[in-house]
Each structure stands twice: as structure tokens, then as C-alpha cells.
Amino acid sequence: MSKIPKRLRAATTAAAAAALVIAPLTFVATGAQAAEAHVDNPYAGATQYVNPTWSAAVESAATRASDASLAAKMRAIKSMPTAVWMDRISAIAGNADGNGLKFHLDNAVAQKKAGTPLVFNLVIYDLPGRDCYALASNGELPATDAGLARYKTEYIDPIAALLADPKYQDIRIAATIEPDSLPNLITNIAEPTCQQAAPYYREGVKYALDKLHAIPNVYNYIDAAHSGWLGWDSNAGPAAKLFADVAKTTKAGFASIDGFVTNTANTTPLVEPFLTDPTKQVGSGQVRSAKFYEWNPDFDEIDWTAHLHRLLVAEGFPATTGMLIDTSRNGWGGPARPTAASTSTTLDTYVDQSRIDKRVHRGAWCNPLGAGIGERPQATPSGYAASHLDAFVWIKPPGESDGASSEIPNDQGKRFDRMCDPTFNSPKLAGALTGATPNAPLAGQWFEDQFVTLVKNAYPVIEGTGPVDPTDTTAPTAPSGVTAGTVTNTSVALSWTASTDAVGVTGYDVYQGATRVGTSTSTSYTVTGLTANTAYSFTVRARDAAGNVSSPSTAVSVRTTNDTTVPPVDTTAPTAPSGLVAGAVTQSSAAISWTASTDAVGVTGYEIFSNGTSVGTSTTTSFTATGLTAATAYSFTVKAKDAAGNVSAASTALSVTTKPGDTVPAGACSVTYAANSWNSGFTASVKVKNTGTTPLTNWKLTFSFANGQAVQQGWSATWSQSGSTVTAAGASWNSTLAPGATADIGFNGSHSGTNNAPTAFAVNGAVCTNG
Numbered sequence: 001m002s003k004i005p006k007r008l009r010a011a012t013t014a015a016a017a018a019a020l021v022i023a024p025l026t027f028v029a030t031g032a033q034a035a036e037a038h039v040d041n042p043y044a045g046a047t048q049y050v051n052p053t054w055s056a057a058v059e060s061a062a063t064r065a066s067d068a069s070l071a072a073k074m075r076a077i078k079s080m081p082t083a084v085w086m087d088r089i090s091a092i093a094g095n096a097d098g099n100g101l102k103f104h105l106d107n108a109v110a111q112k113k114a115g116t117p118l119v120f121n122l123v124i125y126d127l128p129g130r131d132c133y134a135l136a137s138n139g140e141l142p143a144t145d146a147g148l149a150r151y152k153t154e155y156i157d158p159i160a161a162l163l164a165d166p167k168y169q170d171i172r173i174a175a176t177i178e179p180d181s182l183p184n185l186i187t188n189i190a191e192p193t194c195q196q197a198a199p200y201y202r203e204g205v206k207y208a209l210d211k212l213h214a215i216p217n218v219y220n221y222i223d224a225a226h227s228g229w230l231g232w233d234s235n236a237g238p239a240a241k242l243f244a245d246v247a248k249t250t251k252a253g254f255a256s257i258d259g260f261v262t263n264t265a266n267t268t269p270l271v272e273p274f275l276t277d278p279t280k281q282v283g284s285g286q287v288r289s290a291k292f293y294e295w296n297p298d299f300d301e302i303d304w305t306a307h308l309h310r311l312l313v314a315e316g317f318p319a320t321t322g323m324l325i326d327t328s329r330n331g332w333g334g335p336a337r338p339t340a341a342s343t344s345t346t347l348d349t350y351v352d353q354s355r356i357d358k359r360v361h362r363g364a365w366c367n368p369l370g371a372g373i374g375e376r377p378q379a380t381p382s383g384y385a386a387s388h389l390d391a392f393v394w395i396k397p398p399g400e401s402d403g404a405s406s407e408i409p410n411d412q413g414k415r416f417d418r419m420c421d422p423t424f425n426s427p428k429l430a431g432a433l434t435g436a437t438p439n440a441p442l443a444g445q446w447f448e449d450q451f452v453t454l455v456k457n458a459y460p461v462i463e464g465t466g467p468v469d470p471t472d473t474t475a476p477t478a479p480s481g482v483t484a485g486t487v488t489n490t491s492v493a494l495s496w497t498a499s500t501d502a503v504g505v506t507g508y509d510v511y512q513g514a515t516r517v518g519t520s521t522s523t524s525y526t527v528t529g530l531t532a533n534t535a536y537s538f539t540v541r542a543r544d545a546a547g548n549v550s551s552p553s554t555a556v557s558v559r560t561t562n563d564t565t566v567p568p569v570d571t572t573a574p575t576a577p578s579g580l581v582a583g584a585v586t587q588s589s590a591a592i593s594w595t596a597s598t599d600a601v602g603v604t605g606y607e608i609f610s611n612g613t614s615v616g617t618s619t620t621t622s623f624t625a626t627g628l629t630a631a632t633a634y635s636f637t638v639k640a641k642d643a644a645g646n647v648s649a650a651s652t653a654l655s656v657t658t659k660p661g662d663t664v665p666a667g668a669c670s671v672t673y674a675a676n677s678w679n680s681g682f683t684a685s686v687k688v689k690n691t692g693t694t695p696l697t698n699w700k701l702t703f704s705f706a707n708g709q710a711v712q713q714g715w716s717a718t719w720s721q722s723g724s725t726v727t728a729a730g731a732s733w734n735s736t737l738a739p740g741a742t743a744d745i746g747f748n749g750s751h752s753g754t755n756n757a758p759t760a761f762a763v764n765g766a767v768c769t770n771g
Contacts, residue, residue, distance in 0.1 A: 048081030072464030129197030228362035231298030240311035259322035322390035327374035333459025372457025378547025399451030499542035668692030672771030714747035
């Protein structure tokens with residue numbers, strides 16, 4: 001599976017700073033006043049800070065736009081709230097790239113209206129060894145003790161001192177804590193740079209949480225990557241545990257974290273409207289098994305936030321933990337946006353034609369061509385109860401670069417990452433071109449070419465009818481007169497009377513029960529994909545440009561028709577495959593074949609199971625299972641399926657035992673073990689070397705823990721544990737070691753205070769020397 005993280009950054013830009021000169025703000029003391037009590041959702045009932053520097057950059061772009069309609073759309077969003085990034089120590093006071101933190105806080109005080117809370121979105125982003133996996137946003141501080149000391153005393157402490165100034169006690173400060181930090185310790189810990197950075201990430205995040213949580217009007221949101229990075233169960237569970245482990249080290253425990261923010265500076269869609277069931281069978285397999293998703297069941301950020309929240313609560317976080325989603329660049333509108341699910345019966349074609357995310361790969365993170373601005377910032381978005389959303393926010397200011405397309409010398413620690421080079425065929429993207437926008441500047445600097453694309457491809461579409469008023473907190477009236485028009489077996493046409501709004505209605509959301517099933521910019525919408533002869537209840541909500549959403553309309557109940565004149569649906573499953581026999585069997589593979597099944601319409605393929613688990617599919621009557629363990633018995637069964645999705649009963653089981661593996665002469669292997677511990681966790685690096693004179697194939701390492709340690713997540717091998725005994729079997733690409741060759745593997749583990757290293761190791765049962 002691909003676990004390539006996104007890397008995108010933001011900071012105030014030199015171009016924007018030069019475009020706007022703002023006179024210093026002065027304030028008159030009005031007497032001491034008690035600070036507002038900490039609330040559950042700081043965004044509820046509040047406006048958000050509008051960064052005047054970003055607004056000036058947008059206005060400047062609008063003046064250069066050759067298309068009047070495009071310029072109007074730009075101006076319509078120039079007053080949208082965006083986050084302020086502190087991406088290095090000098091950003092606190094202000095530097096050549098923009099004004100400092102005090103400037104923005106003072107402007108936030110000036111923007112705040114009496115009686116209405118204001119949220120100031122702030123990004124904390126300068127950890128030692130920052131962005132340990134990618135290069136475009138490497139930082140100024142090294143992953144060393146000295147770097148951590150500077151992070152604490154020169155970065156976090158001055159920020160905390162400013163935020164604690166009583167002058168700002170009425171501003172709700174929502175801090176996004178260190179994008180791309182803790183998630184890297186889940187997916188990229190095998191990288192030496194990430195291993196070196198790991199303890200500094202943990203300690204740095206802990207320190208930031210402690211210092212900021214002590215300020216009552218600061219709300220801490222931990223960065224939690226996105227669905228295309230952590231959605232797999234093998235990543236999601238360890239991520240939630242890691243977040244809990246870090247929280248437990250803080251002074252306030254779980255209370256130090258108000259919530260989590262996902263999709264920070266990424267373009268993963270909020271919702272994939274035409275791909276709602278990851279287990280849906282299309283052609284040769286389930287939708288989640290398509291090349292684009294690689295068995296990741298979370299297709300979008302609504303999936304991921306709901307998934308993550310469940311896991312967080314299971315780890316001990318309170319159910320009130322809130323979620324933020326960065327929607328600044330995940331709209332994916334424009335002419336390439338699909339309008340319906342594909343009708344193809346070929347899996348990858350079906351997915352590619354149905355998905356709104358048009359990247360070549362979910363790991364294509366840098367300035368992706370075709371992306372668009374997404375949902376406007378808004379508090380407590382409705383329709384996503386399982387996600388526990390506090391707000392949609394724009395953490396990444398649209399128009400700021402993710403990274404340079406070519407090498408650009410700089411003093412910020414940022415380096416050239418080929419993922420930002422549009423001419424690069426990346427092996428991390430299965431050899432495809434990166435799809436990055438050309439001529440990009442350094443991360444965080446204004447990138448007008450991409451901003452133009454984002455505005456053009458915005459979804460919901462930006463209405464160029466004038467600038468949005470960020471202080472507008474009044475929702476439209478509820479739609480009325482919702483009625484059903486044409487009703488079929490699978491669809492209902494709805495229409496309603498338009499809502500009214502103090503500024504203007506920009507669109508409507510249609511709900512089937514509590515689930516949003518579509519949006520419309522007119523007063524009608526046709527709901528599709530329904531079941532015949534079934535009762536449904538529909539409501540409609542109106543929204544305005546500021547993100548305010550109306551109360552729901554009165555519900556209309558409709559029953560779909562049951563027209564029996566339509567062609568009958570094939571509900572008859574094929575016969576079970578028969579006559580399973582084994583062909584060539586090796587130490588790691590087994591070929592099997594069978595007699596074809598029959599079906600009333602036609603068999604389209606077969607699914608093969610090993611010990612009850614699906615291991616692949618075939619459109620013929622044969623299959624070779626690979627990646628097996630030597631000298632091990634396997635039980636194979638096969639099921640047939642037809643075009644209607646009917647699946648046969650399983651065949652009679654066929655038992656196959658793989659051939660024995662190579663033996664290892666005593667002393668023909670050596671193992672080197674090293675561990676880096678912290679609190680109750682540790683990272684272990686293991687080197688297995690073939691010291692013999694013949695190749696070592698299908699190697700399997702075993703050792704035992706002495707102190708009750710437990711393996712949590714491993715890499716470069718298949719890891720398992722039974723009691724104190726740990727086993728690591730070589731992966732498909734490193735299972736054969738030539739004489740003198742080594743395999744570098746490792747894992748994350750937990751301990752209870754004592755973490756003594758294992759003292760004895762064996763490979764395929766033969767004792768190895770300690771390296």
C-alpha cells in the first residue's frame with residue numbers, strides 16, 4: 001500500500017506583504033475584564049480572523065486577471081478567513097516574508113465585533129527536524145538537543161508569552177499543532193531522518209501543548225494528516241494510540257488537546273459523492289482494492305474524521321473531541337468533475353471515472369494541477385454527525401506554494417523536492433509524473449498560477465457577486481414548499497421555494513434523512529440511486545457565501561415506485577467451482593486450478609481464498625498464490641461471481657503444503673539490534689545479515705523479549721508476536737539474502753518502564769551471532 005504523506009506549507013508571503021501597507025493599530029485600555037471561559041467548540045457562533053496580508057495578495061491577483069469574471073470570483077473570496085503560519089522563529093517578530101504575530105493579533109482585536117466571538121487560526125510549525133520525510137518544507141532547527149532547546153526557548157515560549165497578553169484574552173486562538181509531525185512517526189519511521197526526529201517530535205509537541213493549554217483562550221488542534229495517508233487500519237489504529245500516548249505525557253492529559261485537524265494543506269476531497277461504498281464489487285474486485293485506493297477504505301475526509309474519532313474515543317479521548325477539516329483546496333470542481341458514477345464494469349476504469357479527486361495518485365501532494373477551492377469556512381457543518389466537526393477551516397491560504405519546482409537557494413532550510421517537479425516520473429507514484437503545477441516558488445510564497453486554477457475549479461462554485469462579508473453570521477431562512485415531482489424506481493425529483501438571506505443564498509444541500517446526498521445552486525434536485533418500493537424522507541437546507549446554513553425545511557416523504565415492467569434483476573448466483581487441484585508448489589507459492597462454474601447469465605470471475613481470507617481474483621480458472629511461508633499448510637477455496645454481483649458458495653477446500661525452506665548453518669547469520677526509548681514507547685532497528693556462503697531464502701527471524709515489551713507496528717518484514725516471542729519474516733522484496741547481504745527492518749513497540757534488548761536471535765531456527 002502507498003503511504004506517501006502530503007507536504008504543503010503556508011506562511012505570509014513577500015508578494016502579499018509588499019502589496020499592503022497597514023498603519024500601526026493603537027489601543028486604549030478600558031479596564032480589567034475577566035476572560036471568556038473555555039468553550040467546547042470555539043467556532044460556534046463566532047467569526048474568524050481575516051488576514052489582511054492574504055486579502056491584499058488576492059486583490060492584487062484580481063487586478064492582474066485578464067478575465068473580468070475570474071477577477072470577480074477572486075474578490076468574492078478575498079475576505080475569507082485564513083490561518084497565520086509561524087513557520088520559523090523570525091516569523092514571530094516579522095520578517096521579509098510578512099508581518100509578525102503581534103501585528104495579526106492586534107488586527108484580530110480590531111476586527112472583533114462587540115458581543116461576537118472571533119477565532120484566530122494560528123499554525124505552530126517549527127519542530128526540530130521538521131518534515132522529516134519530504135524536503136520542500138524542511139525547517140531551520142536540527143533534530144538535536146540543541147535544536148529542541150531553541151524550539152522551546154526561542155519559538156514556543158515567545159509565542160505563548162504573546163498569546164497570554166491580557167490584551168488578547170477575548171480572542172479565541174485555535175492553534176494547529178505541527179503539521180506532518182506525529183503522522184510521520186506512523187508511516188515513515190523507517191526513514192533514518194524520521195527515526196532521529198521522533199523523540200524531538202514527541203517532546204516538542206508535548207511542550208507546545210503544555211505551554212499553550214495553560215492559556216485559557218487557546219484551543220489546541222493536533223494535525224492528523226488525511227485519509228490518503230492514515231486511512232488504512234494498519235495506520236489509523238497506531239496513529240490514534242500515538243496521539244493518546246503523547247496526550248498522556250502532558251500536564252493536563254487529554255484535556256490539553258481540544259481536537260484534531262485533518263487535510264492540513266492537502267487536496268483530499270471532503271466527500272467522494274459517487275464512491276460511497278468501499279466494499280462495492282465492480283468487475284474484478286471491491287472499489288477499495290482499485291489502484292487509486294490500494295485497499296484504503298477511507299476515500300475522503302468525512303470518512304477519515306469519523307474513523308479517527310471512533311479510534312480516539314476508544315483510546316481514552318473524550319467524546320466531545322472536535323474535528324476540523326481544511327477545505328481550502330479540496331473542491332475539485334471544473335469541467336473534469338464527474339456528474340454521476342461510472343457505468344464501467346472494469347474496476348479501475350469505474351473508480352477513475354467516478355472519483356472527483358483527479359490526481360494521478362493520492363500521494364501527489366505538491367501544487368496539484370486541477371485542484372479547486374472547497375467548502376467555505378463555517379462552524380459546525382451539518383450532515384456529518386459521526387465526524388464531530390467543529391468547523392471547516394482554511395488552514396492553507398489558497399495561492400501559497402507547497403514547494404519549489406526547481407532548486408531555489410534560501411536561508412529557511414527549505415529544499416528541492418522532486419515531488420514538486422512536474423517533469424519527474426516519481427517511483428513513489430508508481431512511475432507517473434507528479435502532476436505538480438510548473439514554475440512554483442518556495443513553499444509558503446505566493447503562487448498566482450495555482451491560485452487562478454484553484455478559483456476556476458472551486459466547488460462549490462464561487463459566485464462572483466461581490467466580496468463575502470466575514471462578519472455575516474446570520475443564516476438564510478429555511479427552504480419552504482419542498483415537493484416531489486417525478487418519482488421512479490430509483491429516483492425522486494425535488495423542488496422548493498427559494499430561501500432568503502441578508503446577503504444572498506449561494507446554494508442548497510439536500511438530505512436523505514440525516515445524510516447529505518447532493519447540492520444544488522437552483523431550487524431543484526433529483527436524488528438518484530434509490531431502492532424500488534422504499535419510503536424516503538428528504539429535507540433541504542440553504543447556505544450563504546459566509547458558510548452559514550439554514551435550519552432544515554419541513555420534510556417531504558416519498559415512496560419510490562415498483563414498476564415491474566423493467567427488466568428482471570439477476571439474483572441467481574453461479575454454481576460453486578469444483579475440482580480444485582494443485583499445480584506447481586514452491587517454498588513461497590502455490591498454483592491451483594478448477595472446473596468452471598455455470599450461471600444463468602454468465603460468470604465474470606472468481607475470488608480465491610486462503611484460510612478464509614481473500615488473496616486475489618481471476619477471470620480464468622487458475623490462480624497462483626504468492627508470498628507464502630515455507631513448510632506451511634494452506635487451505636484454498638474459490639467462489640464464482642456474475643455481472644450482477646451474485647457470488648456462489650465456496651468450492652470444496654483444497655489443502656496445499658509449501659515446500660520446506662532453506663536451512664541456515666549455525667553461525668551463518670548475525671543480528672544487530674538497537675532501540676531508542678521514550679516514556680512507554682520505543683523504536684527498534686534490526687539488521688539481519690547472511691554471513692554464510694550460500695543465498696538465504698525465505699528467512700524468518702525469531703527472538704524473545706525479557707520485560708513484557710510488545711510490537712505495535714513494523715516495517716520491511718511481516719511482524720508477529722506470541723507471548724514474549726517475536727517473529728519477523730522477510731518481505732517479498734527482501735526475503736532472499738545473498739552471502740554478505742543484509743536486511744534492515746524495524747518496528748515501533750511499547751514497554752512498561754524497562755526495555756532490555758533481546759540477547760538471543762535465530763534465523764530459520766539456527767542461532768545467529770550478535771552483531
